Amino acid sequence: MKINAPKGTQDILPEQALIWQWVEKQVREVFRVYNYGEVRTPIFEHTELFARGIGETTDIVEKEMYTFLDQGGRSITLRPEGTASVVRAFLEHNLAAKTGVTKLFYFGPMFRQEKPQAGRFRQFHQFGVEVLGENSPLIDAEVIAMATEIYRRLGLDALEVRLNSVGCPVCRANYRQALLDHLTPRSGELCASCQRRLVQNPLRVLDCKSPVCQGITAEAPQLDQYLCEDCASHFAAVRRYLDAMGVVYMIDSRLVRGLDYYTKTVFEVVYQGLGAQNAVCGGGRYDGLVQQCGGPPTPGIGFAAGVERLIITLEKQGKLPELSGAPQVYLSVLGDAPKLKAFEIAQNLRAQGIRTELEYAGRSLKAQMKTADKLNAALVLILGEDELARETIVLRNMKKGEQREVPWRELVTVIQEELG
Numbered sequence: 553m554k555i556n557a558p559k560g561t562q563d564i565l566p567e568q569a570l571i572w573q574w575v576e577k578q579v580r581e582v583f584r585v586y587n588y589g590e591v592r593t594p595i596f597e598h599t600e601l602f603a604r605g606i607g608e609t610t611d612i613v614e615k616e617m618y619t620f621l622d623q624g625g626r627s628i629t630l631r632p633e634g635t636a637s638v639v640r641a642f643l644e645h646n647l648a649a650k651t652g653v654t655k656l657f658y659f660g661p662m663f664r665q666e667k668p669q670a671g672r673f674r675q676f677h678q679f680g681v682e683v684l685g686e687n688s689p690l691i692d693a694e695v696i697a698m699a700t701e702i703y704r705r706l707g708l709d710a711l712e713v714r715l716n717s718v719g720c721p722v723c724r725a726n727y728r729q730a731l732l733d734h735l736t737p738r739s740g741e742l743c744a745s746c747q748r749r750l751v752q753n754p755l756r757v758l759d760c761k762s763p764v765c766q767g768i769t770a771e772a773p774q775l776d777q778y779l780c781e782d783c784a785s786h787f788a789a790v791r792r793y794l795d796a797m798g799v800v801y802m803i804d805s806r807l808v809r810g811l812d813y814y815t816k817t818v819f820e821v822v823y824q825g826l827g828a829q830n831a832v833c834g835g836g837r838y839d840g841l842v843q844q845c846g847g848p849p850t851p852g853i854g855f856a857a858g859v860e861r862l863i864i865t866l867e868k869q870g871k872l873p874e875l876s877g878a879p880q881v882y883l884s885v886l887g888d889a890p891k892l893k894a895f896e897i898a899q900n901l902r903a904q905g906i907r908t909e910l911e912y913a914g915r916s917l918k919a920q921m922k923t924a925d926k927l928n929a930a931l932v933l934i935l936g937e938d939e940l941a942r943e944t945i946v947l948r949n950m951k952k953g954e955q956r957e958v959p960w961r962e963l964v965t966v967i968q969e970e971l972g
């Protein structure tokens with residue numbers, strides 16, 4: 553029986569990989585100009601890190617983690633997100649001591665055992681940033697502006713930035729109580745998940761998609777009315793800076809995010825055209841996380857963006873770039889005698905940076921030309937016994953349909969001219 557890839561995972565084949573490389577290049581360039589350094593953390597960590605970092609009662613920790621015992625009986629988890637790992641690495645290597653503010657970015661696969669659907673996978677990829685050690689609302693605005701800059705650079709439009717503040721533990725506790733007072737009398741009407749959330753994490757009821765729950769929360773008190781002075785002025789400053797930078801956003805008082813570490817600013821970038829899984833990017837401030845992971849009080853903020861959803865958005869908006877993975881040269885060999893010389897020529901072209909494919913099997917000229925055509929090679933070189941004797945090679949420009957004989961010593965120059 554044939555074995556397929558596990559549900560919720562995907563192979564990225566060469567043609568698709570060109571798009572991934574292009575996206576990654578653009579994203580890296582934005583991170584470079586904003587002065588972020590790359591961090592590559594392990595794909596798996598001690599389970600404890602995510603349980604403590606993301607929150608025991610979140611969907612991710614409760615039911616979506618790939619967790620197993622290793623040979624030594626230690627509980628290991630495939631990372632479901634990057635923030636907890638980055639904070640761990642920040643503490644483990646004492647990065648705070650190196651610079652006042654630490655700005656890191658990452659790019660890589662994440663794992664969540666969710667129900668696969670359009671735009672939702674079990675292995676997916678994120679690029680993201682984390683800034684550690686900066687309290688200023690200016691960095692909140694800069695991080696959000698940087699996220700929008702990435703999408704703008706990739707040519708996307710019609711994306712919405714949703715913004716909210718979830719306050720600090722103090723004002724959130726007050727709000728939590730007010731929300732409970734509002735929801736408890738009607739708890740019997742809430743969906744089964746929200747009845748559970750009501751006990752464990754009532755703020756999560758706010759982002760339930762069920763129309764009944766939404767109806768009940770529509771009349772609920774709003775978080776922004778409960779923010780303490782510090783959180784309210786921080787939020788006002790973030791909005792002021794965003795306005796000044798010309799970043800368009802909308803306040804979404806239902807936006808609470810699915811991870812427990814957030815404080816103050818939270819945001820998402822959404823593309824409505826994606827359907828139910830419409831968030832291409834999500835992030836926010838997490839001023840308590842470093843301490844929760846065993847470090848000194850250190851503010852933090854960041855975001856992560858889904859690469860698969862980004863590429864689906866590019867597709868839907870007709871913004872995929874035209875990229876070619878075709879060889880520049882296909883080297884066709886006729887007969888046995890020229891084989892070794894052909895190999896030498898191919899190696900020489902490759903050393904000159906020319907993308908070269910070679911005939912290995914010694915098939916008929918017709919079969920080789922068919923392959924060159926299928927591969928979409930720009931130029932075909934033909935080396936037979938006559939050319940070998942004359943120290944030349946036939947060069948055919950596939951687009952122009954012209955061919956001529958070129959001496960070996962002129963070959964690289966002529967090819968470079970032909971390729972423009």
Ligand code: HAM
Nearest residue numbers: 633635672673676831832833834835836854855856858
């Ligand atoms: P998150 O909202 O869980 O946040 O994920 C960020 C983005 O990853 C989502 O907006 C989405 O584009 C993508 N994503 C998440 N789950 C899936 C999935 N199952 N399939 C496909 N794409 C998915 C975080 O992960 C936080 N660590 C972000 C952050 C960084 N906050 C502060 N710093």
